[in-house]
Amino acid sequence: MYAISLGDDGAELRPLEPWHAEEFLAHLDRGREFIGRFIAFGSKETDVASARAVLQRYADLRAADTASLHGLWLRGELVGGVLFLNFDADRGNCEVGCWLEPAGTGRGLVTRAMRVLIDFAVEERGIHRVEWIAAVDNQASLNVARRLGMTREGVRRESHPHHGVRLDLEVWSILAPEWRAVRARAAHSDH
Numbered sequence: 001m002y003a004i005s006l007g008d009d010g011a012e013l014r015p016l017e018p019w020h021a022e023e024f025l026a027h028l029d030r031g032r033e034f035i036g037r038f039i040a041f042g043s044k045e046t047d048v049a050s051a052r053a054v055l056q057r058y059a060d061l062r063a064a065d066t067a068s069l070h071g072l073w074l075r076g077e078l079v080g081g082v083l084f085l086n087f088d089a090d091r092g093n094c095e096v097g098c099w100l101e102p103a104g105t106g107r108g109l110v111t112r113a114m115r116v117l118i119d120f121a122v123e124e125r126g127i128h129r130v131e132w133i134a135a136v137d138n139q140a141s142l143n144v145a146r147r148l149g150m151t152r153e154g155v156r157r158e159s160h161p162h163h164g165v166r167l168d169l170e171v172w173s174i175l176a177p178e179w180r181a182v183r184a185r186a187a188h189s190d191h
Contacts, residue, residue, distance in 0.1 A: 006112040009074070013113045016071035016081055018059055021052035024071075027078040031101025038135040040162065041099050058083070065089060070117065072100070072109050079104030082113045084121070092128035092176075094121055098141070105140065111147050118148065119183070122176045130179070132172040135160065145172040149182035 004013040016024065028035070028042040028051065036043055045051040061067035066087050072080040080100035087094040096117055098110045121127035132150055134141035145152075150172040158166035174182070 004116055006072075006109065006116075009107065010076070011107070011109055011112065012073045013082070013116055014071050014073055016055060016058070016069040016078075018052050018055040020071065020078070021048050021055055023078050024055060025051040027080075027101055030103070031080075031099075034102050035099050036163075038138040038141070038162065038167070039097075039099065041097075070113065072104060072113055074104055074107070074109065077103070080109065082110060082117055084117065086131075087121075087127075089125050089127065092126060093131070094127050094129075095131045095133065096121075097132070098144070110144050114144065114148055115183075118174070118179055122179050128176045130174050133169050134172075135162075136168040136170050142170060142172075145170075148174060149178060150174045151178075 002014065005011070006013055025045060025048055028045055032042065035041060042054075045054050055069070058067060058069040062069075067083065067085050068087070069081055069083045071078050072082065080098065082096065082098045085095040085097055096114060098114065100110065118130050121130055130150075132141075132145045132148070133156075134145065136142075136155060151174065153171045153173055156169040156171060158168060160167040160169050
């Protein structure tokens with residue numbers, strides 16, 4: 001098991017495994033309305049069995065090397081997570097995403113965790129293109145893409161049916177050479 005410190009505030013990035021089902025469900029229950037504003041993630045997990053099932057599905061996807069879930073813990077409490085979707089090492093492409101309950105917002109947790117994920121994807125797995133997709137009204141998510149140095153590519157108009165309406169989605173991405181340049185600038189400014 002890994003636990004990667006995300007700073008001095010007690011934030012950690014850890015695997016989110018099927019045995020976390022009860023904790024995952026409690027987290028979803030605390031944040032269900034907030035999380036569900038723009039995405040359906042966790043909306044069908046309403047008991048321990050269904051929570052365990054979605055965590056097992058992602059464990060199986062990780063084993064197949066096509067996706068993975070990683071939890072964000074703040075001072076020992078699960079408050080959100082980041083994930084790889086559509087991970088295709090052969091083609092060098094992946095999509096990343098996130099979710100948070102209100103207790104995890106406003107702390108830069110997703111940005112800090114996403115730096116770890118993108119570093120891993122680019123440097124360890126040879127991913128060339130990392131994509132971020134978010135609803136146009138989800139400013140918090142779009143701000144993370146900006147902070148990560150991603151480029152806005154465009155809008156998929158009315159492409160995401162959610163709560164009876166069709167949301168526009170913004171597509172952002174960063175390429176491996178761009179990511180390395182962003183990280184080099186950040187390292188240089190730290191000195």
